[in-house]
Amino acid sequence: xxxxxxxxxxxxxxxxxxxxxxxxxxxxxxxxxxxxxxxxxxxxxxxxxxxxxxxxxxxxxxxxxxxxxxxxxxxxxxxxxxxxxxxxxxxxxxxxxxxxxxxxxxxxxxxxxxxxxxxxxxxxxxxxxxxxxxxxxxxxxxxxxxxxxxxxxxxxxxxxxxxxxxxxxxxxxxxxxxxxxxxxxxxxxxxxxxxxxxxxxxxxxxxxxxxxxxxxxxxxxxxxxxxxxxxxxxxxxxxxxxxxxxxxxxxxxxxxxxxxxxxxxxxxxxxxxxxxxxxxxxxxxxxxxxxxxxxxxxxxxxxxxxxxxxxxxxxxxxxxxxxxxxxxxxxxxxxxxxxxxxxxxxxxxxxxxxxxxxxxxxxxxxxxxxxxxxxxxxxxxxxxxxxxxxxxxxxxxxxxxxxxxxxxxxxxxxxxxxxxxxxxxxxxxxxxxx
Amino acid sequence: xxxxxxxxxxxxxxxxxxxxxxxxxxxxxxxxxxxxxxxxxxxxxxxxxxxxxxxxxxxxxxxxxxxxxxxxx
Numbered sequence: 421x422x423x424x425x426x427x428x429x430x431x432x433x434x435x436x437x438x439x440x441x442x443x444x445x446x447x448x449x450x451x452x453x454x455x456x457x458x459x460x461x462x463x464x465x466x467x468x469x470x471x472x473x474x475x476x477x478x479x480x481x482x483x484x485x486x487x488x489x490x491x492x493x494x495x496x497x498x499x500x501x502x503x504x505x506x507x508x509x510x511x512x513x514x515x516x517x518x519x520x521x522x523x524x525x526x527x528x529x530x531x532x533x534x535x536x537x538x539x540x541x542x543x544x545x546x547x548x549x550x551x552x553x554x555x556x557x558x559x560x561x562x563x564x565x566x567x568x569x570x571x572x573x574x575x576x577x578x579x580x581x582x583x584x585x586x587x588x589x590x591x592x593x594x595x596x597x598x599x600x601x602x603x604x605x606x607x608x609x610x611x612x613x614x615x616x617x618x619x620x621x622x623x624x625x626x627x628x629x630x631x632x633x634x635x636x637x638x639x640x641x642x643x644x645x646x647x648x649x650x651x652x653x654x655x656x657x658x659x660x661x662x663x664x665x666x667x668x669x670x671x672x673x674x675x676x677x678x679x680x681x682x683x684x685x686x687x688x689x690x691x692x693x694x695x696x697x698x699x700x701x702x703x704x705x706x707x708x709x710x711x712x713x714x715x716x717x718x719x720x721x722x723x724x725x726x727x728x729x730x731x732x733x734x735x736x737x738x739x740x741x742x743x744x745x746x747x748x749x750x751x752x753x754x755x756x757x758x759x760x761x762x763x764x765x766x767x768x769x770x771x772x773x774x775x776x777x778x779x780x781x782x783x784x785x786x787x788x789x790x791x792x793x794x795x796x797x798x799x800x801x802x803x804x805x806x807x808x809x810x811x812x813x814x815x816x817x818x819x820x821x822x823x824x825x826x827x828x829x830x831x832x833x834x835x836x837x838x839x840x841x842x843x844x845x846x847x848x849x850x851x852x853x854x
Numbered sequence: 855x856x857x858x859x860x861x862x863x864x865x866x867x868x869x870x871x872x873x874x875x876x877x878x879x880x881x882x883x884x885x886x887x888x889x890x891x892x893x894x895x896x897x898x899x900x901x902x903x904x905x906x907x908x909x910x911x912x913x914x915x916x917x918x919x920x921x922x923x924x925x926x927x
Binding site: 492498501505525578605606609631632635638683684709713734735736738744836 | 858884886887888899901902904907910911914916917925
């Protein structure tokens with residue numbers, strides 16, 4: 421007998437009934453009457469629902485297989501044993517070894533996981549220029565603000581950029597005095613804003629290393645809107661590494677190459693480092709075991725004096741990288757010189773939009789006058805912090821005038837910035853080391 | 855900024871778009887920069903709304919095997 425409550429069920433609500441989802445009654449072929457008097461067979465609906473439910477369950481199981489792997493990269497036992505191995509290697513080397521990484525996320529994860537406290541006394545980890553927002557020159561922000569002021573543009577950019585100081589003000593301060601500045605998660609959001617609001621002239625302030633520039637490149641190649649332009653302040657990692665190697669004011673003995681940049685460019689572009697400079701490189705991941713493994717691999721290379729590019733993040737990084745992304749970058753950008761904060765203009769280490777896409781390049785669409793600006797405020801030592809020459813704690817402004825809630829220098833802004841990381845996790849680490 | 859986050863593909867939407875789940879947050883991501891196909895349940899690195907790399911599961915397992923060997927040395 422059909423129960424009353426089942427008679428006037430809508431087909432859609434029938435699907436939603438939890439007891440049907442659970443498939444409790446799917447063995448009996450029950451008749452229900454649908455809204456329009458159509459007889460529907462519950463089994464059919466249940467069958468359909470069961471299938472969806474099973475499909476979801478299957479997806480979860482597949483995910484679980486991978487999820488099981490991640491804790492292994494944080495495994496306490498593996499960290500302990502790797503640390504012992506690192507200590508053994510360091511003992512055999514018997515001199516001070518300094519390793520530089522060039523990735524803001526590496527600095528964040530190293531400090532957060534307390535990896536420096538695990539290392540032997542003669543092994544030191546220093547942070548190179550890896551935080552993209554820290555490297556953006558104040559003049560670039562000045563130019564973007566000038567464009568917005570003089571051409572009535574809507575500035576869109578990543579949240580990290582908002583508080584980075586320019587010569588006079590940050591984008592937040594500009595927003596407070598009335599400029600239209602909006603935070604977007606992705607360049608696609610900026611494109612959508614331009615598409616849905618043809619009355620706005622949208623400028624996307626694009627910063628970042630290869631990880632971000634390939635995404636900008638993908639948009640450059642496909643977007644065709646008269647009211648959208650891009651200001652590119654993109655930088656390249658391998659040329660920057662080369663310039664760091666050519667400086668004689670910083671001494672270090674190995675590079676941990678940035679994992680996420682390497683998912684794009686691959687491990688091949690670093691090959692010149694062991695070949696030309698006889699210098700070891702390890703492409704590193706971001707879990708504690710990944711980072712320790714990179715350090716171990718570098719120490720081994722230093723001890724045996726056999727530098728290579730060792731890919732220690734194989735699960736994401738291929739030697740050739742992401743071919744489609746590299747192709748997009750090559751098509752949309754040309755390699756150019758670029759300003760680094762406090763470090764002057766470095767040759768061949770930036771990406772400018774190619775002439776074929778000049779209509780989208782803000783620098784070519786509008787003529788920007790030569791502006792005077794300064795990267796560093798008095799006593800700020802961001803330039804030295806950027807290249808690992810000075811530790812954040814050695815800067816006279818650190819946690820005095822320059823704090824995460826009131827950044828004076830660019831390195832204090834983003835959560836990848838060396839000073840910001842030191843301010844966030846530093847005191848905890850000092851306690852740990854004691 | 856160069857912070858790419860591992861996410862699980864929970865739905866393929868077509869037209870180079872997928873829905874990904876990042877620690878419980880579901881959002882759309884563009885796959886036009888990936889040369890390989892992605893399917894439900896795959897792990898990808900997502901950076902500013904674009905998938906930039908796909909997790910090589912076999913390689914991940916092989917890595918772990920190598921580590922075990924290395925650590926037992």
